Amino acid sequence: MFDEIATAVVDRGGTVRHWSRTAEVLVGLTAAEVCGQPIGDLLVDVSAFAAPDVEEPPLPRAGWAALRQRSGGAIEVAFQAVPLPDSSLLVLACPVHSVVDWEQGAALLRALLAQDLIGIGIHGTDLAVVRTNITPQAFGGPGLPIGSRLAEVMSARDAAETEATLRQVLDSGVPLVGHEQRMRSPQVPERHWNFSLSALRLEDATGHPSGVAVLLTDATAAERARREMELRYQASVRIGASLDIEHTAQELVDVLVPAFADLASVDLAEAVLVGDEPPKIVGGGDLHMRRVAVASATGPWPAPLVQPGEPNPPYPDHPVLRDYQHGQAVIGGRADYIEAFGTPEILRQVIPEHGHSAIAVALFARGLLLGSVDLWRTDRRAPFDRQDADLLTEIASRAALSVDNARRYTREHRAAVALQQRLLPPADTDTPAADTAGMYLPAGGGAEVSGDWYDVIPLPSLRAAFVVGDVIGHGLAATATMGRLRAAIQTLADLELDPVELLAHLDDLVARLAAEAGPDEQDAIGATCLYALYDPVTGRCVVASAGHPPPVVVPPDGPPRVLEELSPGPPLGVGGMPFEATTIDLAPGTVLALYTDGLVERADHDAEAGLRDLSDRLAAHCRPGRPLGEIGHAVVARAGAPTPRDDVALLLARTRVLPPHATAAWEFPADPAVIAEAREVTRRQLDAWGLGDLAFATELVVSELVTNAVRYAGGPVGLRLIHDHVLVCEVTDPSSTQPRLRRARWADEGGRGLFIIAQLTARWGSRYDQSGKTIWTEQSLPAAGTA
Structure with a gap:
């Protein structure tokens, strides 16, 4: 600073007597050139200093002036003249820009410090x-x-x-x-x-x-605002992404720890966890709350505190507790909790070892007190304040809506699953035709319920129908449609329709269901279905498909094969195209695998690769003698990892074939004389089976059926007896006339045949094929040891 100040001594006459080195640098003139010269010769303009009545202008004590430079230019300076004892003046000069910098810098510094x-x-x-x-x-x-x-x-x-x-x-x-x-x-x-x-x-x-x-x-306030905004953002994107109640509660505490607190826990009413509304309890006592989620910033959850899954202890009635139950955020310290709860046993369960500040906020949604979120600070020294409480209340209110949405979904999902479970048959069945096991795996690990189903329908003559189907869509609507289709299939199966005719009737039903639906739902009603009819007497299986994947056949002594020769028809509800049946012979012990597409779906949408993978899984797990349930769980477990995107239904059937000695068959011409012969062969066969006690009733049944066939249908007339857990009697004729049970009047000479048959048998019926009809009856066998 001082290096820029030029000095000069001017006598009272205005002559320069001294010229400093800095002055030489400032104007470019040496002391020898300046000393002895009038000061006015160095000034660009002396008029500003002149007085009207003075020849030589006086030098002002302070001001600004322009000095001539050797280069011909001028430099503006600020100067100050200081009188000396000998009446001369000490002149101090500095460039104006430097002075301005000094003044502004000093003013700025004073303003900043002030x-x-x-x-x-x-x-x-x-x-x-x-x-x-x-x-x-x-x-x-x-x-x-x-x-x-x-x-x-x-x-x-x-x-x-x-x-x-x-x-x-x-x-x-x-x-x-x-x-x-x-x-x-x-x-x-x-x-x-x-x-x-x-x-x-x-x-x-x-x-x-x-x-x-x-x-x-x-920036403390700004930083706090930034942290709170980040916390709100994290809460908005992380909480509520799942419809699982406990997972939603865990998301809440994970957002709050360690960003906001050192310890956090969520307690929910036990009723909420199963989807019900919480009880309206005010005051102390057993509040039926259970801890469902915890988070700790310093390690595992402290052992003395209430652990996840454990119920909360009964709390004494206290005004603070009632404030919380009415939706107020409660802020307190360790001493406040000790005063409120008092009992040492409760204090050990609710106060962490180094906890010094806490907030409790109720989870309120739609007028229901679902539970609470409790926070503690242990390591960080700053206590919670009202601003923290307001922030937590805002986050908790949003989280409460997510918890309540999950609760309501849990209730609806539980109802849908219960409905679907009641619509599905028992998982395992054991019939003369086959030993079966069914598995169902909902999409999303149970997050969605759909219309996939399987069924095993016992039919007359020891036959069985194996069914698997998949309704379009998810949720209760798909489940309800599935229930209607399953009931229709059972009804049609009881009519003993062949698979092709059954699917045709089912196709008409789905078309009617779509027509009954609203305009926005018509395209969403449809299904695929596979129907397999198996006869254990012949070992023959007739399969028809309505847009469904083909089954996999696993012989007892060979590799699995996909039934590729099956020609699938259109999905149910499309209409306008026929269905075709494929007949295969199955050896005893063959496993027939029927499934829905969720079992073979892959991320790359390669259906053939999915089928190969299913065949490999069946080859690895399907061994003779191994329970079908174990095989099914092993196959489905792999399909469920990761969580399947679509429902999975699997039906495994291990077929049986009746031994040759369990059946006997005869064929007769349409001659009344054969009726006695039919009764005779029936009696001999029953004696051979040790069923002589059934001879009278069975002979009468055979007599009535063969007589009707000879009289009204013509020949040939077939008779077959099947001996298993029941006695089956079948009479076949070339007529397609429907037999009907009617009440004969007292004077009628006929019309009592079917009535007699109905009284002597457990059940009876008829079925039709291309060559005619078969009337069958079933008789229960006498219990062992009875006469």
Whole structure:
């Protein structure tokens, strides 16, 4: 600064007597050239100094003037004239721009040091404080005394970090702008500050570092607002992504810890966990709450506290408890909890070891108190305040809606699953035709319920129908449609229709269901179905498909094969195209695998690869003698990992074939004389089977059926007896006339045949094929040991 000040001595006559080296540099004239000359010769304009009645203009004591330079130019200076004892003047001059810089710099520094919104600190090269405006009132913390070091007012870690930052500015000369700096003070341990720090190096006139100037603005409130905004954002994107109640509660505590608290727990009413509405309980006692989610910032959940899955202890009645039950956020410390609960046993379960500040907020949604979220601070010293409570209340209210949505979904899903389970047959069945096992795996690990189904329908003559189907869509609508289709298939199967005719009737039914639906739902009603009719007497299986994947056949002594020769028809409800049946012979012990497409779906949509994978799984697990349930679970378990995107239904049937000695068949011409022969062969066969007790009734049944066939249908007439857990009698004729049971009057000479048959048998019926009809009866066998 002083190097820029030029000096000159001017006598009372205005002649220059002394000219400094700085003055020589300023105007480019040496002392020899200037000394002895009038000062006015150096001025560009002397009129400003002239008085009207004075020949020589006096020199003002201070002002601005323009000095001539050797180069011909001029330089504007500010000057000050100081009288000397000998009446001469000491003139001090400096370029105007330098003076302006000095004045503005001084004014700026005074203004900065005088305000209290921006902290100013000037540090020397040793980083000790040289000048500052930071007082204890500035930011509500410790002041910054002159001569102090940062370690005297900040924690050692924060001070070391800040001094390292300032030292880097001092060494490099690169300014630092907007650096986020955290400050914790030993003098105020329960608080911390966040500052926005800017720093620049100070240099002397020679350009050497002389210190660091630091500007601080308190960003604590802004940082808190930023953290709260981030917490709100995390809560909005992470909570409620699942419709699982416990998972939603866990998402809530995971958002709050460690960002907001050190410990967090969620307690929910036990009724909520099963989808029901919570009881309306006010006051103390057993509130029927259960802990469902916890989170800890410092490690495992503390052992003395209530653990996940455990019920909350009964709480004593207290005004604070009632405030919470009415939706108020409760803020308290350790002493408040001790005063409220009192009992040592309860205190050990609700207060963590180093917990000093807590918030409890109720989870309210749609007027229901679902539970509560409780937070504790143990390691961080700052207690919870009202602003924290407001933030937690906002987050908890949104989380409560997610929990309630999950609760309502749980209730609806439970009802849908119960409905579907009641619509499905027993998982395992054991019939003369086959040993079966069925598996059902809902999509999304149970998150959705659909219309996939399987069925095993016992039919007359020891036959069985195996069914598997898949309704379009998910939810209760698909489940209801599935129930209607299953009931229709059972009804049609009882009519003993062949698979092709049965699917045709079912196709008409689905078309009617679509027509009954609204315009927006018609395209969403449809299904695929596979129907297999198996006869254990012949070992023959007739299969027809309505847009359904083909079954997999696993012989007892060979590799699995997909029934590729099966020609699938259109899905149910399309209409306009016929269905075709495929007949295959199955050896005893053959496993027939019927499934829905969810079992073979792959991410790459390669159905053939999915079928190969299913065949490989069946080959690996399907061994003779192994229970079908174990095989099915092994196959479906692999399909369920990861969680399937579509429902999976699987029906396994291990076929049986009746031994040859369990059946006997005859054929007769249409001659009344054969009736006695039919009775005779029947009696001999029953004696051979040890069923002589059934001979009278069976002979009468055979007599009536053969007589009707001979009289009304013509020949040939077939008779077959099947011996298993029941006695089956079948009479076949070439007529397609429907036999009907009617009541004969007392004077009628006929019309009592079917009535007699109905009285002598457990059940009877008829079925038709291309060559005619078969009338069958079933008789229960006498229990062992009875006469």
